[in-house]
Every structure is written in C-alpha cells, then in structure tokens.
Amino acid sequence: MGISAVIFDLDGTLLNTEQVTKDLLKEFLVGYGKVVDMEKENKRMGMIHHDAAIAIVKDYDLPITPQQYSQSIMPMYHQKWLKAKPLPGVNRLMKHLQNHGIPFALASNSVKKNVLVKVSSQKGWEEAFSVILGSDEVKSGKPSPDLFLEAASRMGVDASCCLVIEDSLVGIKAGKAAHMQVVAVPSIQTESDQYSIADYVIHSFLDFQPQLWGLPPFDDWVMKALPIDPIHFKGSYKNGFLEEVSDDDGASDIPGQAWGVYFGWVDCDSHERSKIVVSIRWDSNCGSFKRNIQACFINEYNEQICDQQIEVTLVGYIRGFQTQQNPLSDAQILDDDKSIAEVCLNSAAYSYNRCSPAKL
Incomplete structure (x- = not known):
C-alpha cells in the first residue's frame, strides 16, 4: 500500500528550535551553581515538557518544583522560538506536497499552544497543514503512537498509508508503534x-526522495544542482578548510542537518565577491564530534584569502554523501562539483541577489 499522507514532527525536524534554544538550560542552571549534563539532555530529546521538567529538577537536585521550573524557563523559550528558522529543504518539501495535493500533518510532543507559537511565526505554515496536534490533545505523548494515530484519523487516512518524518528516537519509536513508515532526519549527529x-x-x-515512497518526484533541480534557501555564516579559511566563526552567544548559523556539497558566494575585505564550493560533514576524532568544512574557491588562489574573516552565503546544493560506503572519500570536492558550481553561479537562478525560494 502506497503513502498517501505525511506526518511531521516539529522541533528539530522542521524548525531549528533545538539549535536556537540549546544553551537555555545551561544559562538557567548557572543560577543554581549547576552544570549541564549533555548526555542526559540528549536522551531527553523529544520528551514532553512536563516529563522533562520533572526529570531536570530531580537530576540537578534543584530547590524548586517542576512547576516553578516551567514558569521560570518558558518565557525564555518563547523569545528564542521566534528566531527559529526552517531546516534545509523543509519549505521545498512542504510546497511540493501541497502542489500535488498530498495532505500533511504536524504531530508534536509540545503542548498545542506552544506548537502554534512556533508555527505562526513561519509564513504560510499554519494554513498548509491539514492537521496540527499537540501532546495535550491525546492520552499519551511520544513514544506512545497516540499522536500519529490521531493525526491519521483526523486526515481520514489509514495509518499504514502514512509516512512519519522525525528527528528523535522517541518520535521514531512512536511512528513504528503506530505501524507507519518512518524516515529519520537525526538532529543529534553523534547518535x-x-x-x-x-x-x-x-x-x-535535501536528501529526501519522494519517489521511494510512491510520492511524486521533485522536478526543481536547475543545471544539475538545487537552489536552496540561503545559508549565511562567517568563517576563516586556512589550508583548504573553513572554520566557522560563531556569534557572541556561541550559536552556529549552519544547521546541524547541513551535510553534503554546497556552493555559493564569499565576501571578504580585500577581495571582490568570490565563488566557493564547500563540503560539509561531521567527523568523529579522538572521541569528539565536530563539523568539518572543506572549501575550494573557484578561479581564485586560495592562499590569497588565507586567515581572513569571510562571509559565506550558500545558495545551491549539489549532492549528499553515501556515508555507509566511504564517507571521507565521498566528501571530497570533485572537479565535477567545481564545474557544476561555476556554471550555476553564472546563472540568474543562483545569483547573489536572487530572492529566497517562495515561502508557503
């Protein structure tokens, strides 16, 4: 039986809410002389807030009740949520499904009022979903299947015909418990x-292939590449690699789900605007996990830009990596990648001043 509807998670799947709020607990705990235990926090990914609040107060031995914790920290979350951006390829897929008349729902472990705060800040999203569900509208949140089964019921679609897209293990377990097909887009690359x-x-x-699920394929590639919502970040170049320069709050401007070969434009003080190809992946070395950005300037001597702070705007995507085979080899920037990028960057579809792809 083919897929006739899609059900999305929200936080970390569609929106980078987890990226913009990742240091909030750290800031909160400082006031109590406590330090964040990231191993515990990663395991809480996808948990409903009520359960997380109880666990956090207990794990850090806080002299407050879970309710007091929530009352103190939730206003901080609301401020950050307004800064959340869609993750790479999200608007593209939602628009694609909409254009082909395929219903899609939102099923989040957040309570409904918080879901609506996040969704309403994204133009066109609230109207695009056939169903929007929060965990307070069902008996049990994820990993129970209740949210996904209720979403399917409200769309009038059999559960076996639904495709779930999730970023957390909690959500994936819920999707499988609902006897639905599940695509994982991990938000914690280490896991x-x-x-x-x-x-x-x-x-x-950007790696999602609708045709694998019996859905209409994308037809929006332009000259062997895909125009994307621009990704802006600052960095410094040295010996063939870019080191991202974070803002004062330490937050990254590159989404955690950015993997693959991209291209775009570079601005620096001593040069005119340059063209660049980058290969972005995550590497595990000596027990640590960090982003690795290989870079190659087109028609430039790379050494001339060495050690300068540069501003990068990525506007196109060429390919992902077959990580199960040979990730290091696969992530190398090929001559073919450079040729595709150079041709594309000479076209209007990938110009520096082009508008972002249309919102929903």
Whole structure:
C-alpha cells in the first residue's frame, strides 16, 4: 500500500528550535551553581515538557518544583522560538506536497499552544497543514503512537498509508508503534548510528526522495544542482578548510542537518565577491564530534584569502554523501562539483541577489 499522507514532527525536524534554544538550560542552571549534563539532555530529546521538567529538577537536585521550573524557563523559550528558522529543504518539501495535493500533518510532543507559537511565526505554515496536534490533545505523548494515530484519523487516512518524518528516537519509536513508515532526519549527529529502527535515514530534507515512497518526484533541480534557501555564516579559511566563526552567544548559523556539497558566494575585505564550493560533514576524532568544512574557491588562489574573516552565503546544493560506503572519500570536492558550481553561479537562478525560494 502506497503513502498517501505525511506526518511531521516539529522541533528539530522542521524548525531549528533545538539549535536556537540549546544553551537555555545551561544559562538557567548557572543560577543554581549547576552544570549541564549533555548526555542526559540528549536522551531527553523529544520528551514532553512536563516529563522533562520533572526529570531536570530531580537530576540537578534543584530547590524548586517542576512547576516553578516551567514558569521560570518558558518565557525564555518563547523569545528564542521566534528566531527559529526552517531546516534545509523543509519549505521545498512542504510546497511540493501541497502542489500535488498530498495532505500533511504536524504531530508534536509540545503542548498545542506552544506548537502554534512556533508555527505562526513561519509564513504560510499554519494554513498548509491539514492537521496540527499537540501532546495535550491525546492520552499519551511520544513514544506512545497516540499522536500519529490521531493525526491519521483526523486526515481520514489509514495509518499504514502514512509516512512519519522525525528527528528523535522517541518520535521514531512512536511512528513504528503506530505501524507507519518512518524516515529519520537525526538532529543529534553523534547518535545517528542509533536510528536504524527507522525505515530510512537521511541527513537533511535535501536528501529526501519522494519517489521511494510512491510520492511524486521533485522536478526543481536547475543545471544539475538545487537552489536552496540561503545559508549565511562567517568563517576563516586556512589550508583548504573553513572554520566557522560563531556569534557572541556561541550559536552556529549552519544547521546541524547541513551535510553534503554546497556552493555559493564569499565576501571578504580585500577581495571582490568570490565563488566557493564547500563540503560539509561531521567527523568523529579522538572521541569528539565536530563539523568539518572543506572549501575550494573557484578561479581564485586560495592562499590569497588565507586567515581572513569571510562571509559565506550558500545558495545551491549539489549532492549528499553515501556515508555507509566511504564517507571521507565521498566528501571530497570533485572537479565535477567545481564545474557544476561555476556554471550555476553564472546563472540568474543562483545569483547573489536572487530572492529566497517562495515561502508557503
């Protein structure tokens, strides 16, 4: 039986809410002389807030009740949520489904009022979903299947015909418990090897292939590449690699789900605007996990830009990586990548001043 509807998670799947709020707990705990335990927090990914609040107060031995914790920290979350952006390829997929008349729902472990705060800040999203559900509208949140089964019921679609797209293990377990097909887009790259219970694992929505699920294929590639919502970040170049320069709050401007070969434009003080190809991946070295950005300037001597701070605007995507085979080899920037990027960057579809792809 083919897929006739799609059900999305929200936080970390469609929106980078987890990226913009990742240091909030750290800031909160400082006032109590406590330090964040990231191993525990990663395991709480996808948990409903009520349960997380109880666990946090207990784990950090806070001298407050879970209710007081929530009352103190939720206003901080509301401020950050307004800064959340769609993750790479999200608007593209939602628009594609909309254009082909395929219903899609939102099923989040957040309570409904918080879901609506996040959704309403994205133009056109609230109207695009056939159903929007929060965990307070069902008996049990994820990993219970209740949210997904209720979403399918409200769309009038059999559960076996639904495709779930999730970023957390909690959500993936819920989708499988609902007897639905599940695609995982891990938001915690260090744990991506634990997502094998999903039917399919991708690094970002740019890797998603609708035809694998009996859905209409994308037809929006332009000159062997894909125009994307621009990704802006600052960095410094040295010996063939870019080191991202974070803002004062330490937050990254590159989404965690950015994997693959991209291209775009570079601005720096001593040069005119340059063209660049980058290969972005995550590497595990000596027990640490960090982003690795290989870079190659087109028609420029790379050494001339060495050690300068540069501003990068990525506007196109060429390919992902077949990570199961040879990730290091696969992530190398090829002559073919450079040729595709150069041709594309001479066209209007990938110009520096082009508008972002249309919102929903």
